[in-house]
Amino acid sequence: MRSAGPVGTAEHPGVAVLTLPNALSALRVLLVPVFAALILTGHDLWALAVLAASGASDWLDGRLARRWQQVTRLGQVLDPAADRLFILAALLGMALRDLVPWWLVAVVVGRDLLLLALGPPLARMGHGPLPVSDLGKAATFALLYAFPLILLSSVGGPVGAVARPLGWAFALWGACLYWWAGLRYAAQVRALLRARDAQRAASPGAAS
Structure with missing residues (x-):
């Protein structure tokens, strides 16, 4: 095509x-x-x-x-x-x-707000969004598996009994990995800012 x-x-x-x-x-x-x-x-x-x-x-x-x-x-x-x-x-x-507590919403949304806050510093450097890491992909994968399983747990019976612990296992692991990936992303942005500042300090005409 x-x-x-x-x-x-x-x-x-x-x-x-x-x-x-x-x-x-x-x-x-x-x-x-x-x-x-x-x-x-x-x-x-x-x-x-x-x-x-x-x-x-x-x-x-x-x-x-x-x-x-x-x-x-x-x-x-x-x-x-x-x-x-x-x-x-x-x-x-x-x-x-x-079906899920509001603290889980706060945990996941809080991580996305962190990434949103890192957007303006990247934009000021003329840098586009950083690529999604394998860790971030694993976190997203875990969360997207968690929610169907938690939904299935609402039907009750043997299916619900099996789906509930599996769904919460994926949800908790996914939330932890989601934040881990977010903090690594923040560290990358910080490293880029430091590199920019060091380059400016070393450039001709920089204040001594």
């Missing part, structure tokens, strides 16, 4: 936006309010189906982008944004239904 404009490799993302991988990522973002509405109205099986479809498209768009060399800046922003929006929608929906 050809894209409308130049495309880039994974190492050097291009500027094209009209690609199938980006369309799949955009579709995932559009599915978030559908997913949220299904959770809030108690249509858990349909919510699980939407989440499964989102997970399949997440795998597919990444695979196609790498295979067709259509990794773009837009895709690198849309993909993690869709994951975070699904996590937020699932957390808020389940908290409103008393």
Whole structure:
């Protein structure tokens, strides 16, 4: 498939936006309010189906982008944004239904607020968002597995009895990894700021 404009490799993302991988990522973002509405109205099986479809498209768009060399800046922003929006929608929906405590919402949202606060310093340096680390991907994977299992625990019976401890295991591990990845991200930003300051101090004309 050809894209409308130049495309880039994974190492050097291009500027094209009209690609199938980006369309799949955009579709995932559009599915978030559908997913949220299904959770809030108690249509858990349909919510699980939407989440499964989102997970399949997440795998597919990444695979196609790498295979067709259509990794773009837009895709690198849309993909993690869709994951975070699904996590937020699932957390808020389940908290409103008393399926998860509000402290879990605060833990996960607090980490995202930390990353949001690191955006302006990066922008002032002319630096785009840092790439998602493997640790961050593992954290997102754990959280996105946790919520379907916690939803399944609400059905009761043998399925619920098995799903509940598994769901909470993924949720707690995911929350810990989520913060670990966030703190590593903050350390990267701090290192970039220090390197910039050192470069300025060493440049000709710097104050002695």
